[in-house]
Amino acid sequence: MATSLLAWLIWVTPLIGALLTPLFAKIHSRIRDVAAVGFTLVAAVLSTITALTVSAGDYTVAWIPSLSITAGVLVDPLSLFMANIVAWISLLIMIYSVGYMKGEFGMTRYWFFMNLFIGNMLLLVLADNLLMMFFGWEGVGLCSYALIGHFYRDEPQYWVGTPGDKALGVSEEYSPTKSGMKAFIMTRIGDIALLIAIFLIYAFARTFNYNQLVTQLGGSGSWAANLARLGLLLPTALLFFGGPIGKSAQFPLQEWLPDAMTGPASVSALIHAATMVKAGVFLTGRMGPVFFIALSQFNQVPQFFGFIAWIGALTALLAATQAAVAREIKKVLAYSTVSQIGYMMLALGLAGLSANFLAGYTAGLFHLLSHAVFKASLFLAAGWVLHVTESRFMDEMGGLAKAMRLTSASMLLAGLSLMGIPLFSGFWTKDAILSLSFLGGQYILYGLALATAFITGFYTVRMLGITLAGKPSKHLEELMESGKHPHEASLTMLIPYLLLAVGSLALGLSYPIYSGPLTRYVASTFSSTIYALPSATSSASSLTDLLLLSVSTAVAIVGGAIAYFLYFRKSYEFETAMNPIQRFFWKRWYLDAIYYKVFVSGLLAASRGLYAYVEQGIWNRLNNVVAKDIMDYSRASDQLDTQVVDRAANEVASYGSRLSNLLRRLQSGVTEQYVIAFAIGIILLLAYMLFVVGAT
């Protein structure tokens, strides 16, 4: 009990911290800031201690006994792996926030939601059942809404999108409040699917608990068998995956994430690196093996995991192309996140498609780890760049490398990791996914992933080139003339992203050392289950491996080289005139506009149409016809009316008003009368009791 308390405290601590934030704010704003960071620190330390000391297990307490639903924390390698990533990266982001958000308005709200965000994410990760997980899931969604719309006054500098930019007549500019709403509603679509799936599972399995779901898989009477008999097993799995699609911004629900850049840079980092979008990957990882075992009993594995893999690969390519033409630095990073999450989904999908489930599984999770580190670093550094240049457009930056050496260096390190340059962490994990898809015989998926790797190399170098190299832009020169020179961030901001960038390199350098043990550790999550997951050793020769490595590296480097010649040498000017392909990418494949047209405008048009044709056209005409008849009739009866009915009605009405005057006195507001009424009530009750007693 005592040790499992540690695991509980991991997610409870930030939530308590969130609740206490307003209280600390009353004392002093400094204490509030320090306390907010302190609670996250405690959570991070606790998650590490738990990983080191608490033995794996499901620590439950009773929750809703009548439905035999228990609450609990599941301590196993997967949850601890995630909890440590979430908590430690969140901590660095929180430290960064202290400096970055200094002097902004609504800071009590900011800290409250940041801690709530982290607490909910940790709850999501550590929950031992689907219901509790869903609480965290929704809490994360709520906090993301609040934090994306943190600057709810909608000042122009916090918007995203180029002013006046339109696709199909739909504005591609988003204010903080609008994009917050968009994120909330779009993820909600996936959540509904997820909720339906959870309740379907519960209806058949009578439990939400992960471990029980696994152990109850055997036999012909299991929940999976019952679902499959009705033909619902595959639909349930697909609906379940709807949640991760929404939360992790996968096609077709990827459109909310790029616009979510309206929040502060620290929030973007938190959403992209540590929480929110990782929730979908985690949940797929958590339930993936369960569905794998369930579906494999009915030979439906390729459909479900193929779907995941295809969604992932498509999203990866789709988002990467958009990143290649984006104008805002944070939008490049946002598209890149969507693309990288696509890689993770691809890996999880490949797990089910290939002969080696655990290899794909760990590849996805490892890429999550390396992505969390370098993307957090990139976002935090980008936040500082935005602050210094007072602009969100890359063409208004340029030549920052001279003034900000450390920031530039950390962006470079993290960028190289994102590209997948050898020795960086991104290299190993991305390559694992690529070679897995090739060795698994999924050549189309491999092609898509390879194309994405090429574009990733391109857009990363493009982003670095435009912002850091070359000459300062006109905007920047004007800024310098007014005395605002670009300079390094203060230590509270610099250290987090520098540490993460160096960490990304260190993770890459030491990958050969830790990958084996960590793979075994994460894989041991499922060693206790009674069902063996396929883990055939790779049959590929080391030569094939090497070839695959060099192909993916070469592709990324070629992409980077093209961008180098295009953007490092010349200064970049944003042009509205683009060639058709660029325009197609720039307009986000017109998906956003189409969604808006179909769902938002479509709904409005439908309701307007209903009003115009149904309400006005049919109902009113009907009404008019009826009314005309009635008028004729009533004219005839008018005489009768005034003479007889009216007088009767007036009489009744006057009685009514007299009665209400009488009743009005009851509501006098004079307390004594109420008390007297109360006393009379007691007396009547006593009289009744006396009567009853007397009767017996």
Place this chain on the structure above:
Amino acid sequence: MTDLLFLAFAAVTIGAAILAIEARDLVYGAAALGIAFLGVAGLFFLLDAAYVGWFQIAVYIGAVVVLILFTVMLVGPKMGEAPLGLKRVSLLAAILVSLLLGMTGALANATAFPGKDSCGSGCDLYLLSTSLLKNYGVQLEFMSLVMAAAVIGALALSKTDRGP
């Protein structure tokens, strides 16, 4: 012996209660209220509820009455005392109350209440405390939450904004 004690406590309680309501000076009224509370505490002792009795003394006399006395001092003892007149409403109230008393008396006579018997293990303080913490632990926690809210509310209400 208990009979005598009961009569004494009952008489003190009722007398002091009447005095509390009818005393011309609010300070005397508050003091009389304290005595009435003491009398009720005595009745609790007679019912073998010693712990509740002590609790009553501590909370009511130690806290509530003192609080009332302070308030009376702060507000001013004479403030808002309407002259006592036998109004229509007093008459009505008196009639109602006597009706109440009469009917309850009749009911009590009609129903055979058992006499008070020996308490045994049921009045054990140990049982009370374990029951309080085991069966009513959650309620106890909520109680403390409500109490905290009440304290904060009272503070917020009586906080003076030192205006101009």
Place this chain on the structure above:
Amino acid sequence: MEPLSSFFAVSVILLGIGIYGLTTKRNAIRILFSVELIYNAANLNLIAFARLRNPPIVTGQVLVLFTIALAAMEAAVGLSIIILVSRLNAEIDLSKLSKLKG
């Protein structure tokens, strides 16, 4: 031994006094007295009824503990309201306070 009914009698008399005070008095503090007396009547009832069973039920005493605590809170909040009202109006005669009346 005193029969339990006599305890009920005391309780009812206290309730009567409380109701009488509530109806006839206008002073806010006096009304608070009445409310406290009614509380005590209820408490006495609970303790006495808990003795009806043999062995007695502990729940009655637990409930009374809760009631006493609640009454103390109610008194604290009520009195602070009275202080506030007296500061704002120089008056705690409830019949003359009609600011909140619609």
